[in-house]
Amino acid sequence: CSPPCLPYLGVLLTDLTFIEEGNPNNVNGMINFSKRRKFADVLMQLKEWQQHPYNFEDIKELQSILVECKVVWDDKELYKQSLKIE
Secondary structure: OOOOOOOOHHHHHHHHHHHHHHOOOEEOOEEOHHHHHHHHHHHHHHHHHHOOOOOOOOOHHHHHHHHHOOOOOOHHHHHHHHHHHO
């Protein structure tokens, strides 16, 4: 898709892992620049997505609800609520 977008980080990390694990660092005693280019392509793609601004609109009602929210839960309470919702 065209920017701005939110890339799924899991796919990017999987791509980087396969590039790293599936290609040798050296070929015939020389640096494997093909591997480095593939790695750079993924990183440049991520960088491109970061260059475009997201034009979010303010939602005053939601902002006021979040600012006025005084409930602070610790990890145990959050886990309990997660199980309850599940």
